[in-house]
Amino acid sequence: MIAKIVKGSGFREVTGYIIDSKKDARIIAHAGLFIEDVDTAKKLLYRTENDSVFHSFAAFKEDISAYAPLCFTDQYIYVGTYNGIIRISRSTPLAAHEKILPNTIIKCIYQDSKKNIWIGTSDKGLYQLCQKQGLKNFIHHPDNPNSLSNNRVRCVIEDDLGNLWIGTFYGLNRYNPIQNTWSHFIHKSQDSQSLSHSSVFALYKDTQGGIWIGTYYGGVNYFNPTSDHANFYSANPDDPSALSFPFVGRMEEDEKHNLWVCTEGGGLHYFDRQTKQFTCYSNLKPKTSPTGKNNMKCIWYQKETGKLYIGTYTEGLIIFNTKTNDSRNIKKELNKKNSLPNNFVLNLQPYKDRLILSTQSGLVAMNLKTEVIEPVSDIPAIQSIVTNHTYETFYIDKNDNLWLASGTGGVSKVNLITGKIKYYYHKDNTDNTIGRFKVLHIFENHKAELFFSTSGSGLFKYSPQEETFKCYSKDNNLLYSNYCYYATENQLHELIVLHNHGISVLDTENHKLLYTHRTPQTSYCQGSSIYCTSDGELYLGGINGMVALSPNTLSVHNKDHNLYFDRLIINNKSITPGDESNILSQTLPYTQKITLKHNQNNLAILLGNSNYLQNKYNYEYKLEGFGDIWLPLYSPKIIYTNLAPGNYKLTVRELTNTQMVCDEISLSFHITPPFYANIYAYFIYSALLAFILFSIIRFNNRQAKLKASVLFERKEKEKVEELNQHKMRFFTNISHEFRTPLTLIMGQSESLLQLNLFSPSIYNRILRIYKNASHMNTLISELLDIHKQEQGYLKLRIEHHDIVTFTKEIYMFFYEYALKKHITYKFESSEPSGELWFDSKQMQKVILNLLSNAFKYTKPGDWISVELVAEGENDIVISVNNLGVGIEKSKIKHVFERFWQDDSATTTQTVKGSGIGLAMAKGIVELHQGTIGVESEPNGITSFIVTLHRDANVNVEASSSADERVAGHYVIEPQEISEMVKPDKTVKILIVEDNPEMRKVLAQIFEQIYDVYTAADGQEGLEQASSLQPQMIVSDIMMPVMSGLEMCEKLKSNLQTSHIPVVLLTARNREEHTLEGLQTGADDYISKPFNIKILVARCNNIIQTRKLLQQRFARNDEPKVEDLPFNPIDKKMLMDATAIVESYIDNPDFD
DSSP: OBOOOOOOTTEEEEOOOOBOTTOOTTOOOOTTEEEOOTGGGGEEEEOOTTOOSOEEEEEOSSOOOTTOOEEEOSSEEEEEETTEEEEEESSOTTSOOEEESTTOOEEEEEEOTTSOEEEEESSSOEEEEETTTEEEEEOOOTTOSSSOSOSOEEEEEEOTTSOEEEEESSOEEEEETTTTEEEEEOOOTTOTTSOSOSOEEEEEEOTTSOEEEEESSSOEEEEOTTTOOEEEEEBOTTOTTSBSSSOEEEEEEOTTSOEEEEEBSSOEEEEETTTTEEEEEOOSSTTSOHHHHTBEEEEEEETTTTEEEEEESSSOEEEEETTTTEEEEEOOOTTOSSSOSOSOEEEEEEETTEEEEEETTEEEEEETTTOOEEOSOSOHHHHHHHBSOOEEEEEEOTTSEEEEEETTSOEEEEETTTOOEEEEOOOTTOSSSOOSSOEEEEEEOTTOOEEEEEBSSOEEEEETTTTEEEEEOTTTTSOSOSBEEEEEEOTTOOEEEEETTEEEEEETTTTEEEEEEEOTTOOOOTTOEEEEOTTSOEEEEOSSEEEEEOGGGGSOOOOOOOEEEEEEEETTEEEOTTSTTOOOSSOGGGOOEEEEOTTOOOEEEEEEEOOOSSOOOEEEEEEETTOOSOEEESSSEEEEOSOOSEEEEEEEEEEETTEEOSOOEEEEEEEOOOGGGSHHHHHHHHHHHHHHHHHHHHHHHHHHHHHHHHHHHHHHHHHHHHHHHHHHHHHHHHHHHHHHHHHHHHHHHHHHHHHOOSOHHHHHHHHHHHHHHHHHHHHHHHHHHHHHHHHTOOOOOOEEEEHHHHHHHHHHTTHHHHHHTTOEEEEEESSSOOEEEEOHHHHHHHHHHHHHHHHHTOOTTOEEEEEEEEETTTEEEEEEEEESSOOOHHHHTTTTSTTOOOTTSOOSSSSOOOSOHHHHHHHHHHHTTOEEEEEEOTTSEEEEEEEEETTTTTTOOOOOOHHHHHHTTSOOOOOOHHHHSOOOTTOEEEEEOSSHHHHHHHHHHHTTTSEEEEESSHHHHHHHHHHHOOSEEEEESSOSSSOHHHHHHHHHTSTTTTTSOEEEEESOOSHHHHHHHHHTTOSEEEESSOOHHHHHHHHHHHHHHHHHHHHHHHTTOOOOGGGSOOOHHHHHHHHHHHHHHHHTTTOTTOO
16 A cells, blocks of 8 residues: 655655555555654554544654654564664554664665565665574675675665665665575666666666666666566777677678677677677778778678678778688779779679679679679660669569669669569659658568668558558558668568667568567667577667667567556646646646636647556547547647637547557546636627617518518418319319219210100109219219318308298208107297308208217107207307217317217217218308307217307308309200200211210210210320311310310310310319310310200300301401401411501502
8 A cells, every 4th residue: 555645734744655565554654754743753653544644553762763664564564763673563563662683774674575574774784584594694795796786775676586676875786585696787887778876775666577776866777677688789999899889780690690790980790699799800901991991881691601791881892701801802993894883882682693782883793703893784774774873772582673772762673684664653642652751771571572661751561463562650550660771570470670769570461560679778770770690589780789689578568557647738838736827736647637728728748658668559549529539649649729618538548459458548628718708708799699689670570570471471372282282183083083973874864864765663763863963963062162161262152041941941851850760859949030141052061960960879769959049139059959979078179170080979870970071060160250169968968059140241252163053954854965956967076085984975965966076085186186177076174195175275276276166074163174274275164064955055056156157258258357256376367467468458569
């Protein structure tokens, strides 16, 4: 448990935390405090975790320093003093205390994993307190290197390997208790990787096993004994076994598995991997310039001969025989054809018994047997591209392709066999191209895959099939850095890339970054390299020396660590607790939520990580309130600018291979709006805006409302009208379908009645058929009336009637039915007469419906009454009452709804009604400006009450529908058609009807008097009219292919057929339909079902009129054009012709 010391009375300064190894919540020491109260210096205090008050645990007889070291074990508490150690029993803290090492100044006390107590003293070295062996002292022996480095011991800690690390006045000591060996670590001025100072004050081991070393004016040092297996070799010119120059370049391994190392300033070095020592071969030939010769750029070892071929910066090519230690130079010679073109040899590669050399003046080849310089190729195209050009690097792959890296970026591929050349350059906004920065190294792996390392664009893998490049970079989180200097592969065929932070290991087959190993000992730049030895050890050449990494070093360590928010930067200013911004009250890692002002909305939050191993993890973050998508983070810095006021929650997590490494961390923050954008400001703005707009709105409100209302009503009217048209078409179609067979029935019956050939009984039966068909036609008309009523098309035929007499006549219709059903049936009126204006036909439907319903729900033995009562001077109330099943109160509101039926009510009839009668009755009464209501009790009296006003409907204009105008013609007396009209077979009449039976009936009617032709649809009728030129056309309207209206319009628009009279037959009997038919040029419009007599008479009149006109023209009469009964087209043509003749009648030249 970590003690949480609280500032309070008697304390001046808190300097640190004390760890209780038993994690006992009640033991909290006061160490690390300056104490003002003298009595307190003789007590050991504690407090519980949730208690801020300290309590006394043990008392001492002598003064104890405020900096006294403490150690907690299972049984004892050890307190270090200037006079030895006081051991306090945890079970009996008030008993006498045991004293250990009296007269000794104790500096530190530590318990290791094996329960041993280690005691550091100021001048007596280190003590080990073991329960079995007692005390054991370790001191410094100047003559024994396997001893403590100094007797002033300040701190002790144990690592994860069981070694003890002891910090002393001079040096850091590592003690292996199993082997009883000591190792010393001190500051070395020539070694940058040594301790920064030899005097060690503090040691701390983190959760990953890393050791933190606090030194005297040397800062903090860190290393991890469990994971640091890297050896660093720095340069020391004074040490003959060390590197003579820090910049290490290319390397080669010989048959003894030792390394030949190039340096750029220190010459050639031989590294013995067993002894870890270097041998320097500088100034291989004394007569040459040491500066130029010692700057070595590239190297290749020929195992067969033991020769090293080394490219230098100014001294050409050096050939060094490692067996004889002899060397010689191949340099540029003037006026010699076969010599180096330039003494700057940048790169080299063996190829088919030749060594290809890249110089600042192009590429040449050297025959390895004769050591003669010769051209790279005999092909002119190849020679032109490799001569007099400087390339950063080159490589010849297994397919005999020479790759040349330009200093300005991009590469060229030259096939040394065919001479074919291909250029690859970077293209902006185009994927799968090579990077814009120059290529520094080209590597080919075991699969013959090529990789290009660039100085700023990352690593690129070449795909020969598509001739594209796959990018591995920091931008796509596949590399830790974009500055790549070298690439190779290890024994596991993993690609290792050297960059400016260390190395990254890639799985190129699955395109994954496995891990990154950072080497803080040295940095890297262009010219640095990697070499993987035959046993898998890696050697990295850097600018500060050489690093050797064993294969174990590159294993991934996933030890415990924490992720935390480290710093907060607002508007480019770092925020600290207690500063003038007042944003943080404590450090950022312990802050859960912050509140920011509106102008503090440019944030930068830096992440911290307690993982100090050399592994690289990936970060992801999201800002709730801004977006819910996890975004990759390629640096430990999160930046947001111009955040809008609101609540946000920043969450960050750490991943490796898509797995969570540690817990997510979150920071909530609220950005307050400015004073002019808070809720109160918006309220004021709204009020002001409302006040300003109120005057404008008030001025224009009525006009705007009126315009909006008119527009809305117009649109609604259009929608309703469109819907009404659809409904009307539906009802018209149904009416047409019903009325067509009714016309056939009535027509055939009427024809039979006219024959006078039947006995009275058969005649009466036929007459009943005719009357029932007429009644059915009436029912269809009533159905249309309901629809008309709903659409507002039903018009009343208002007349003056006596309502009392009218009602009593309807009452009598049911009188005999009441006697038959044994129902008491009576009529009562408070007035002898009542004069009203109403439509008798429609009002009859109302009263008949009410009486019909009353009889339907009245049982034998009960009663029904009809009452008329005058209320005041203007109202007459008609009530139809009956004693029957009644209506529940909850259902009364539905009585006048269309299609509603009371399924629970018991009727005296087996067939229920349609549920539309009362709805129709209500509509008719309301059209009369009256009211209708109902009062009822279940199994009691039900009353339907109709109230009519005497002065209502007085000024309503009487009107009737087309159905009503022809209703009187439905019944005709029997009479022969031939007696009505004189037969004339010279007259041709064309009947156009899609219904076969109707077409046959019409043909039988007219064939007695005329020559009849028939057609089944409008298209056929149009064709026959053009060819036959009949004297009359009788046509239905609703037909397939072409309607009667369309046929009529086309006939009248054609000069050859415009004179033919057309009579239209249809079930569409509304006035607007009649008008529509006549506007197309029809001569007459007759509704179905029609009276045969009327149909024949109308057609005969039209024919006779046309005959009279023809006779008049035959006598050469000169009628006025405007008096001739032609259609509008003929009339217009004659008028135009007359006007032209009259205007030119005096002109002799008019032709």
